[in-house]
Amino acid sequence: MYQLIKDFKQGLWEEHPLFVMILGMCPTLAVTNTAINGLAMGLATSFVLISSEIVISLVKKLIPNDVRIPSFILIIATFVTFTDYFLKAFLPDIAASLSLFVPLIVVNCLILGRQESFASQNPVHRSIADALGMGIGFTWGLVVLSIIRELLGMGSIFGAEILGTGYRQMIFMILPGGAFITLGILVGIINLINLKRSGN
Amino acid sequence: MELSQILLILGSTVLVNNFVLMQFLGICPFLGVSRQVETSFSMGLATTFVMTMTSAATWLINTFILEAFNLPFLRYVAFIIVIASLVQFVEMFIKNMSPVLYKTLGIFLPLITTNCAILGMALQIPMNEFNFIESLIFGFGAGVGFTLAIVLIGGLREQLRFSDVPESLQGAPITLILAGIMAMAFMGFSGLIAM
Numbered sequence: 001m002y003q004l005i006k007d008f009k010q011g012l013w014e015e016h017p018l019f020v021m022i023l024g025m026c027p028t029l030a031v032t033n034t035a036i037n038g039l040a041m042g043l044a045t046s047f048v049l050i051s052s053e054i055v056i057s058l059v060k061k062l063i064p065n066d067v068r069i070p071s072f073i074l075i076i077a078t079f080v081t082f083t084d085y086f087l088k089a090f091l092p093d094i095a096a097s098l099s100l101f102v103p104l105i106v107v108n109c110l111i112l113g114r115q116e117s118f119a120s121q122n123p124v125h126r127s128i129a130d131a132l133g134m135g136i137g138f139t140w141g142l143v144v145l146s147i148i149r150e151l152l153g154m155g156s157i158f159g160a161e162i163l164g165t166g167y168r169q170m171i172f173m174i175l176p177g178g179a180f181i182t183l184g185i186l187v188g189i190i191n192l193i194n195l196k197r198s199g200n
Numbered sequence: 201m202e203l204s205q206i207l208l209i210l211g212s213t214v215l216v217n218n219f220v221l222m223q224f225l226g227i228c229p230f231l232g233v234s235r236q237v238e239t240s241f242s243m244g245l246a247t248t249f250v251m252t253m254t255s256a257a258t259w260l261i262n263t264f265i266l267e268a269f270n271l272p273f274l275r276y277v278a279f280i281i282v283i284a285s286l287v288q289f290v291e292m293f294i295k296n297m298s299p300v301l302y303k304t305l306g307i308f309l310p311l312i313t314t315n316c317a318i319l320g321m322a323l324q325i326p327m328n329e330f331n332f333i334e335s336l337i338f339g340f341g342a343g344v345g346f347t348l349a350i351v352l353i354g355g356l357r358e359q360l361r362f363s364d365v366p367e368s369l370q371g372a373p374i375t376l377i378l379a380g381i382m383a384m385a386f387m388g389f390s391g392l393i394a395m
Contacts, residue, residue: 022231022372023228025224025227025228025231026224026225026226026227026228026316026320027224029224029227030223030224069284069313070281070284073280073284073313074277074280074281077276077277077280078277080276081273081274081276081277084276085273100320100323100324100327103275103276103319103323104225104316104319104320104323106276106280106319107280107313107314107315107316107318107319108316109228109314112314172384175383175387176221176222176224176380176383176386176387177380177381177383177384177387178380179224179380179383180376180377180379180380180383181376181377181380181381183376184369184372184373184374184375184376184377184379184380185373185377187372187373187376188366188368188369188373188374189368191367191368191369191373192368195367195368
C-alpha cells in the first residue's frame with residue numbers, strides 16, 4: 001500500500017511530467033490558450049495514459065523485446081483513435097478547438113516514456129497508481145498554465161469574466177510567444193522552489 | 201503545377217506557419233538537441249529527409265488504401281506505422297550508403313519517430329487536401345522550417361554560454377523564453393502570405 005501511494009505521489013510534484021521532466025511539450029504549449037482546452041487536453045491524455053499503462057502492464061510478457069516500442073505505439077494509437085472519436089461525437093466544440101492535438105497524443109513522449117520506464121516493468125496495480133499520478137500531474141500543470149494565459153490574455157477563467165470589461169487584454173499571452181515565455185517562467189519558478197527545498 | 205504555388209506552400213510552411221514556433225510541433229527535439237549549431241543542423245537534416253519521405257508515403261497510403269477502402273479510423277495507426285518503419289528504413293539505408301553521415305545522424309534517427317512534427321505534418325496533408333506534388337513540397341518545407349528554427353535556437357544557446365543565467369532558469373526554462381522571443385519575431389511574417 002505504501003508503495004502504491006509512493007508511485008502515485010511521484011507524478012504530482014517530484015517527477016512532475018511537465019515542470020521537472022519537461023515531457024509532452026507540444027500539447028502543453030499549443031492548447032493552453034484557454035483553461036477549458038487545457039483541462040480537456042489533460043483529461044484526454046490521462047485517459048490514454050491510464051488505459052495504455054493497464055494494457056501494456058498486462059501484456060508485457062507477450063511482447064518480444066525487439067518490437068516493444070512499435071507495439072506500445074500501436075496500443076497507444078488505438079486508445080487515441082477511441083478518444084478522438086469519443087470527443088468528436090460527444091464534445092464537438094472541444095474536439096474542434098483541440099483539432100490536430102488529439103491525434104498527436106500518440107507521439108506524446110510522456111505516454112511512451114511511462115510505458116517504457118514503468119508499465120513494461122511493473123505489475124498492473126502499480127502501473128495504475130503511476131498513471132493516475134502522472135495523469136493528474138500533467139492535468140494540473142496544463143490547467144495552471146492555461147489559467148494564467150487565459151486570465152492575462154482574455155481577462156477570464158473558464159470563460160467567466162474575472163477582470164471586468166475595463167481590462168486591456170494582453171493578446172500576446174494567447175499567441176505562441178506568450179505560451180513559450182509563460183511556460184519558461186513557470187518551470188523556472190518550480191526549479192527555484194525545488195532548489196530552495198533541497199539546498200537549505 | 202505552377203512555380204508560384206510551389207513557392208507559396210514553401211513560404212507558408214517555412215516562415216508563416218513555422219512548425220516549431222507557430223504550431224508547437226517538434227518541441228521535444230527543439231529543446232533536447234539544440235545545444236550546438238552543428239548537432240542542431242544534423243537533426244534538422246535528418247528530420248527534413250524523413251519528413252519528405254513521410255509526406256510521399258502517407259499521401260499514397262491515405263489516397264490508395266485508407267480513402268479507397270473507406271477506413272479513416274485506421275489513419276493514426278497506419279501513419280505511425282509508416283513513420284516508424286520509414287525511420288527504421290532510412291536508418292539502415294544511411295548506414296549502408298554513407299557511414300560518415302550515419303555517424304553524424306545516427307543517434308538522432310530513432311528519436312525522429314516520436315517527433316510530433318512528423319505525424320502532425322502527415323495529418324495535415326489530408327486536412328489541406330493536397331495533391332501528391334503539393335504534399336511533397338509541404339513535407340520538405342516543414343522540414344526546412346524545423347531546421348531553421350532548431351539551428352537558430354542552437355546558435356542562440358551557444359551564445360548563452362557566455363552569459364550569466366540564474367541557476368533556476370538554466371537549461372529548459374531559458375530555452376523556452378528564448379523560443380518565446382523568437383516566436384514573437386516570427387509573428388512578423390504572419391501577413392506575408394494568405395493561404
